[in-house]
Amino acid sequence: MGLLYRFLKLKNPLLGVGAAFFFVAFVHASTSSVSPNHHPSYPLGVVGIILLGFGGFLQFRQDWIREARRFKDRVLYDASFWQQAFDAMPPAFIKAVSADQDTYQAKHIAESHALSQIQGRDRPGDPADEERKIIRADHQRGDEEALTNGESRYLESIDTYGTNPARQILTLKTAFEHGGRTFVVGWFITVELPETIDQHEHYHAKETSGQVTFGLIGAPDEGIKVRIGDSARRAAEKRRSRRTENPAL
Numbered sequence: 402m403g404l405l406y407r408f409l410k411l412k413n414p415l416l417g418v419g420a421a422f423f424f425v426a427f428v429h430a431s432t433s434s435v436s437p438n439h440h441p442s443y444p445l446g447v448v449g450i451i452l453l454g455f456g457g458f459l460q461f462r463q464d465w466i467r468e469a470r471r472f473k474d475r476v477l478y479d480a481s482f483w484q485q486a487f488d489a490m491p492p493a494f495i496k497a498v499s500a501d502q503d504t505y506q507a508k509h510i511a512e513s514h515a516l517s518q519i520q521g522r523d524r525p526g527d528p529a530d531e532e533r534k535i536i537r538a539d540h541q542r543g544d545e546e547a548l549t550n551g552e553s554r555y556l557e558s559i560d561t562y563g564t565n566p567a568r569q570i571l572t573l574k575t576a577f578e579h580g581g582r583t584f585v586v587g588w589f590i591t592v593e594l595p596e597t598i599d600q601h602e603h604y605h606a607k608e609t610s611g612q613v614t615f616g617l618i619g620a621p622d623e624g625i626k627v628r629i630g631d632s633a634r635r636a637a638e639k640r641r642s643r644r645t646e647n648p649a650l
Contacts, residue, residue: 492516493588496544498576500583507544507585519591520559532564540572547574547585554613556592556604569594571613593618 476482487493492515496507539557546553552575559568574587592615598604607614617627 488514496585498583536560544585547576
């Protein structure tokens, strides 16, 4: 009875019903003098076994899907939901990579609204323009690095605006394969250029848990308002206290 009770408690009702059918048929057959193969409850037992087998398969499949799937809410498997979520993200993009012998092309197939807003519509421009060629070459090298190493971090200029010091971005890209195809996804933030980077190939940025640590640049009464949370305020107070106690920090 304890085993039957456990079956009845399972989320898949077929297991509980099948167990009940088989249990009833087994009890009737064991208390009767009629041959089990000719007992009236024999079909009931067969149905119970079939339900147990099918219910067990469904239960296993549900458990496998639950473990294989990353998300719990079904809305996260809706493509239209991700389209809206993608447009709500910071400047982000997706490129599809097509290889041709030793060369490849990575073409934009999706851009978030924020990227379109900051960069504007992608215009061919003058292919002979020197600054535009430099910008495009930087973007391609970032793609190549992502494809070679899995990810890339590149300090470069926004396309279509030229190498304007006020329009610089830090682009982070990741390459992955899906459905036999290769893609590069990335996002960027606008940055103010560090001093004297023109003499170096790499800039060593501070990191936190493998991620680039960004610093806020103040613009009193002019920039975008960013609300300060109590936890951040408390952390700033602790840092100020430590620096007061030890100015060398």
